[in-house]
Amino acid sequence: MANKTNYIALINEKLPSGASIPASDHRLTMHTNPNSILEVVYGNALGDSNGTETYTTKNTDFSYQITIFKSGNTITIFGNLIALTNLSSGFVNTVFDITNSDLYGNGTGMAKNLSNNNTYALTINSTQNKLFISGGILSGSQVEFSITYNAIN
Numbered sequence: 001m002a003n004k005t006n007y008i009a010l011i012n013e014k015l016p017s018g019a020s021i022p023a024s025d026h027r028l029t030m031h032t033n034p035n036s037i038l039e040v041v042y043g044n045a046l047g048d049s050n051g052t053e054t055y056t057t058k059n060t061d062f063s064y065q066i067t068i069f070k071s072g073n074t075i076t077i078f079g080n081l082i083a084l085t086n087l088s089s090g091f092v093n094t095v096f097d098i099t100n101s102d103l104y105g106n107g108t109g110m111a112k113n114l115s116n117n118n119t120y121a122l123t124i125n126s127t128q129n130k131l132f133i134s135g136g137i138l139s140g141s142q143v144e145f146s147i148t149y150n151a152i153n
Contacts, residue, residue: 003102003153004073007037043070055103056096056131061085064095068103070151075103077124077131078146081111089136098129107149114142122147 010033014025031038046068050058055068066079087093098104109122111133120135122145137143 003151005153010036045069050096053099055098055100057099058096059094061087061093062095070102073105073151073153074148075105075151076146076148077109079144081133081143081145083137083139083141083143086139087135087137091136092123092132092134093137095131095133098124098131102153103151104129104153105149105151107147109145109147109149111143111145113137114144116141120145124149126152 007029011029014029015021028036030036033039046055047066048055048068049065050063056066058064061084062081063084064079064081066077069076081095104126105124106126107124109124111120111122112118113120115138118135120133120137120143123132123134124130124147125132131147133143133145
């Protein structure tokens with residue numbers, strides 16, 4: 001996954017000052033390389049779940065399927081989760097840990113229980129790199145969620 005630091009390193013490597021620079025090196029920095037500006041701004045959607053755990057690590061209280069979009073430093077994660085146990089109200093529960101450092105950041109979002117239309121607050125923070133959900137959720141409840149936040153990398 002591309003980020004600003006990797007793109008700057010690519011520019012410094014392929015486009016040095018005071019040199020005759022081949023067109024192929026220009027192309028690498030613009031669109032061919034995985035760290036190119038095209039990937040930084042228009043990266044592909046990423047999928048993950050408690051079964052694949054490519055960018056996240058599951059918590060035993062939830063199953064989930066998510067889609068992740070990153071454009072520049074803005075990240076949106078949306079998807080569905082199912083509570084695998086009864087979760088008490090008044091507590092903050094970890095849905096999953098974020099394991100890819102390009103997705104670390106801080107933000108808040110909302111979730112909606114499809115059974116009873118209850119809403120829940122979501123939080124991501126760069127200190128713990130986890131997605132948290134607040135509130136009581138009954139086992140078997142399906143919840144839709146979305147969170148948009150700024151990456152720190």
